[in-house]
Amino acid sequence: MIKDDDILLLDEPRLNAAERLYIPQIVDGMIVTLRHLGKSLFKRPITVQYPEEQRQLRVENYRGVHRLNRDEQGRVACVACFMCATACPVRCIHIEAGESAWDDREKYPVKFDIDELRCIYCGMCEEACPVDAIELTPHYDLVGRSRQEMILDKEELLSIYDGTRDLKPRKNPRITGYPGTGNRPEQAEPPKDEAKA
Amino acid sequence: MVEFLTSQLGVSIILALVVIGVMLGSVAYCIFFERKIAGWVQDRFGPNRVGYRGILQSIADGGKLLLKEDVIPGHVDTPLFILAPAIIFLVAFVGFAAIPWGGQLQLGENLVDIQVAKPDIGLLYILGVASIGVYGVVLGGWSSNNKYSFYGGIRAAAQMLSYEIPLGLCILVVVLTMGTLRLESITLQQTEYWGGILPMWNVILHPLAFLVFLITALAESNRMPFDLPEAEQELVGGYHTEYSGLKFGMFLLAEYAHMITASGFIAVLFLGGWHFPWIAWTQPEATAWYAVIAKMLVLAGKITFFIFLMMWLRWTLPRLRFDQLLRLAWKGLIPITLGLFTLAVILVYVGRQQSLPWALLGNAVVLAIVLAAAGLSQVEVTGRQANLPSIRPGPVSTGTART
Numbered sequence: 001m002i003k004d005d006d007i008l009l010l011d012e013p014r015l016n017a018a019e020r021l022y023i024p025q026i027v028d029g030m031i032v033t034l035r036h037l038g039k040s041l042f043k044r045p046i047t048v049q050y051p052e053e054q055r056q057l058r059v060e061n062y063r064g065v066h067r068l069n070r071d072e073q074g075r076v077a078c079v080a081c082f083m084c085a086t087a088c089p090v091r092c093i094h095i096e097a098g099e100s101a102w103d104d105r106e107k108y109p110v111k112f113d114i115d116e117l118r119c120i121y122c123g124m125c126e127e128a129c130p131v132d133a134i135e136l137t138p139h140y141d142l143v144g145r146s147r148q149e150m151i152l153d154k155e156e157l158l159s160i161y162d163g164t165r166d167l168k169p170r171k172n173p174r175i176t177g178y179p180g181t182g183n184r185p186e187q188a189e190p191p192k193d194e195a196k197a
Numbered sequence: 198m199v200e201f202l203t204s205q206l207g208v209s210i211i212l213a214l215v216v217i218g219v220m221l222g223s224v225a226y227c228i229f230f231e232r233k234i235a236g237w238v239q240d241r242f243g244p245n246r247v248g249y250r251g252i253l254q255s256i257a258d259g260g261k262l263l264l265k266e267d268v269i270p271g272h273v274d275t276p277l278f279i280l281a282p283a284i285i286f287l288v289a290f291v292g293f294a295a296i297p298w299g300g301q302l303q304l305g306e307n308l309v310d311i312q313v314a315k316p317d318i319g320l321l322y323i324l325g326v327a328s329i330g331v332y333g334v335v336l337g338g339w340s341s342n343n344k345y346s347f348y349g350g351i352r353a354a355a356q357m358l359s360y361e362i363p364l365g366l367c368i369l370v371v372v373l374t375m376g377t378l379r380l381e382s383i384t385l386q387q388t389e390y391w392g393g394i395l396p397m398w399n400v401i402l403h404p405l406a407f408l409v410f411l412i413t414a415l416a417e418s419n420r421m422p423f424d425l426p427e428a429e430q431e432l433v434g435g436y437h438t439e440y441s442g443l444k445f446g447m448f449l450l451a452e453y454a455h456m457i458t459a460s461g462f463i464a465v466l467f468l469g470g471w472h473f474p475w476i477a478w479t480q481p482e483a484t485a486w487y488a489v490i491a492k493m494l495v496l497a498g499k500i501t502f503f504i505f506l507m508m509w510l511r512w513t514l515p516r517l518r519f520d521q522l523l524r525l526a527w528k529g530l531i532p533i534t535l536g537l538f539t540l541a542v543i544l545v546y547v548g549r550q551q552s553l554p555w556a557l558l559g560n561a562v563v564l565a566i567v568l569a570a571a572g573l574s575q576v577e578v579t580g581r582q583a584n585l586p587s588i589r590p591g592p593v594s595t596g597t598a599r600t
Contacts, residue, residue, distance in 0.1 A: 009589060017572030026514065033238045033513045040237035047241050 059168050062138040063121045066114050068157035069133050069170045076158060077133035077170075080107040084125035084134050092118035093125060112154040116142060137164045205309045208302065213313045216293050220454065225255040227453040231508050238512040259446070267442030270341075277340035282440065282447040285333025289454035292326045295319040296461045297381040299471050299492035303484040311489055312381060319380040320368060323462060327417065330455070331357045334419075337448070338436035349435025352425050352519060359526040360416040360423075366534035367410040370403055370541040371466050374549060384470035388481050391553055396474040400467040402544075402556045405563055406537045407467045409530055411506075414463060416526070418455035421511035425519055460503035464496060471496040536563045 018024050039045075048055055069077040080097035098110035125134050137160060144150045152160075161170075229244065229251070236243025244251035269275060299311035316322050331354055338350020375383045389397045400407045416423040428435060437448045464470060471492035473479040478491040517525065540559040544552040 007589075017568045020571040021567065026510075029513045030509060033509060036240055037234065037237045037509075040240055040242075045237070045240050045242050049242070 057138045059138050062140075063123045063136040064138050064140040065116065065136070065142050065160060066119070066125070066152070066157060067135055067137050067160040067164055068112060068154060069135060069161050070158060075102065076108060076112075076154065077131055078109045078112060078129075079105045079131055079133070080109040080112075081130060083128040083130060087124040087128035089122060089124060090118050090120050092116075109154060112157060113151050114157065115151045117147060117150045132170065135168070135170070137168060139164065203309075204304050204307050208304070208309045208311065209313050212298065212311060213294070216298070216313065217290065220290060220293060220457065221450075223457065224450050224453045225259060227456065227504060228258065228449070229255040230504075231453075231511075234505075234508045235512050238509075262443055262446035265442040267444060270439055272342045273439060274340040274342060277336050278439075279444070281333050281337035281340060282444045282451070283333075284336065285330055285451040286447040286454070288326055288330045288333065289451040289458060292323045292458045293461070295322050295380055296465060297384050297470055298496060299489040300381075300384075300481055301484050302486065302489045308484060310381065311493070315379070315381060318378050320372065320378045320383075323380075323458075324365065324368065327455075327458070328357075328361065330451075333451070334436050337440070341436070341439040343439055345432075346436050346438045349432065349438065352432075353419065353436060356416060356419075356423065356425060356522060356526075359523055360413045360530075363409055363526060363530035363534045364413040364417060366531070366538050367406045367413065368466070370406045370534075370537055371399055373538075373541040373545050374399060374402060376545075380465050380470075384465055384472060385481055386549075387469035388472045390474070391550075395553075396469060396472065397549070398467065398469045398472075402549075402552065403467070403537065403541070403560070405533065405560050406541075407463075409534055409537070410463060410467065411503075413526075413530065414459040415507060415510070416522075418459045418507075419452060420456065420507050422514040422517050423522060424511075424516065425522060428516060456504055456507055457500060460500040460507070461496070463503055464499035468499050470499075533563065533567055536566065 071077045078095075079100075080095055082095055082097070085091070085093040085095050092115040094111070094113045094115075095109050096111035097107045100106055100108040102108070121136065123136055126132075126136055129135075139160070142150070232254070233243035233251070235241075244254040247253040247257045269278060294313040295316060297310070297312045301308045302311055334353040334357070335350045338346045338348075338353070341347070371383065372378060375386050377383060377386075387396065387398050391397060395401065415421075425432065425435070437445055440448060471479060472481075473495045476491070477483060478488040479495050483491075537560075540556070540563060543559065544556055547555050
């Protein structure tokens with residue numbers, strides 16, 4: 001229930017005689033629009049002419065198309081932990097995990113598909129990833145001719161990493177204790193109970 | 198038998214063809230400039246992709262409308278559905294026939310008028326033709342057999358009928374001052390001077406009538422802020438909801454043709470038509486071909502100014518609510534124009550040559566009365582009316598629920 005104190009009754013301001021004719025206000029408004037018109041005509045409008053001009057983006061935190069990072073040995077950095085798929089609010093990430101052939105991790109993604117049409121580019125997957133394998137790139141002009149085409153698989157995502165590696169180097173916080181998942185040299189011993197048998 | 202085969206007839210036919218051609222072209226480019234001005238006012242570029250700076254945009258638009266599928270829905274009254282855009286398109290263009298474009302031209306020994314037709318009732322002709330336009334709107338709404346379209350047509354009819362009264366009264370002010378219905382004589386009489394310097398334009402004699410006429414002309418051509426008949430954002434389009442393709446394009450073109458007619462009408466009635474003071478070529482005595490061209494350019498310049506003013510207003514003002522729209526006409530403009538009409542009657546008694554101080558005094562008096570009425574009246578212009586019951590909630594009893 002709304003309390004009496006919370007109800008604010010407003011009186012509309014009374015207009016004086018000239019204001020009730022509206023003519024001075026209309027003239028005021030026309031001066032404002034004329035000023036904008038003159039600004040656009042004699043100075044440049046603020047529009048960015050897109051295909052010819054590109055906006056200057058902040059590479060570090062622009063949220064565009066995803067990429068799947070490689071580690072320093074060129075393997076996919078993902079450990080198929082499903083954290084990103086769980087964090088994803090629209091469930092656009094589909095991972096199939098398989099037993100890893102490498103001895104620094106248990107699992108790796110056999111399939112890693114992202115439906116770019118379903119994605120809302122919130123960046124939660126990037127936040128959730130413990131090994132920083134999935135990242136968003138500053139590329140926003142991804143187009144395709146079919147819906148199927150817009151579902152990017154592992155190879156596509158890795159090739160996006162290859163294309164954007166120089167633009168945006170892989171961030172490197174290593175949270176898990178597994179050695180070699182990041183580019184940072186190994187410092188700490190892996191926790192005992194999580195260490196690979 | 199062949200008396201009507203004069204040089205005047207030839208000039209009239211050529212002029213009619215030229216005017217129609219120029220009109221169709223300029224209507225298309227009005228749409229382009231409307232969009233350009235919209236862009237500039239909103240700090241954008243406007244259309245700038247088709248051709249140099251978007252100059253071919255209207256041709257592309259026209260081609261698009263031409264090639265689009267022209268749907269005639271199954272439930273419509275087909276003959277009327279087809280007739281409505283034709284009526285509104287035709288009517289918007291026929292009005293130009295009576296507008297004097299450039300005074301008189303010396304052709305051999307004859308003086309011919311640069312005017313398609315010279316009816317004695319030129320003013321009534323334009324008014325009557327413009328009023329037929331309401332049929333196009335109402336028929337479009339009615340034949341669509343769609344409630345939203347029908348409401349749009351009804352709105353348009355109510356608006357156009359309401360605003361035709363102040364419009365007619367303003368024209369009556371001009372007619373009383375000039376003593377004629379012929380548009381060429383109205384122009385001619387405005388080329389005289391007070392004290393040899395100040396042109397006897399009606400806008401100087403009747404500034405308030407000019408202002409009211411401008412407002413009603415906006416309403417008659419369904420322009421912002423009075424474009425409720427086709428308020429596409431909040432009122433489901435209006436009378437042309439069911440139209441598509443070229444028929445829709447004809448409604449669109451007719452609106453702009455209406456704007457040009459209204460602007461030409463204002464220029465002729467209040468701003469001396471093709472006359473520009475202190476320039477010899479635009480005086481009625483100049484009848485050479487270059488003088489005629491100069492006069493046409495002057496009239497075109499005046500029309501362009503008013504079209505720009507209408508577009509400028511469109512991108513400045515928000516739309517009126519429908520009750521505000523009708524209140525403005527019935528409680529605002531009609532009383533004012535009645536006052537101006539009375540003033541014009543008094544000025545006829547004084548005589549036009551002597552009437553300038555009296556006209557300015559009279560306009561000041563009318564303005565003072567309007568301001569006093571606006572300041573003293575207690576009726577709210579907008580929003581909540583003062584005499585409605587209070588909305589403050591009473592005490593609420595809390596406790597057990599009633600059984």
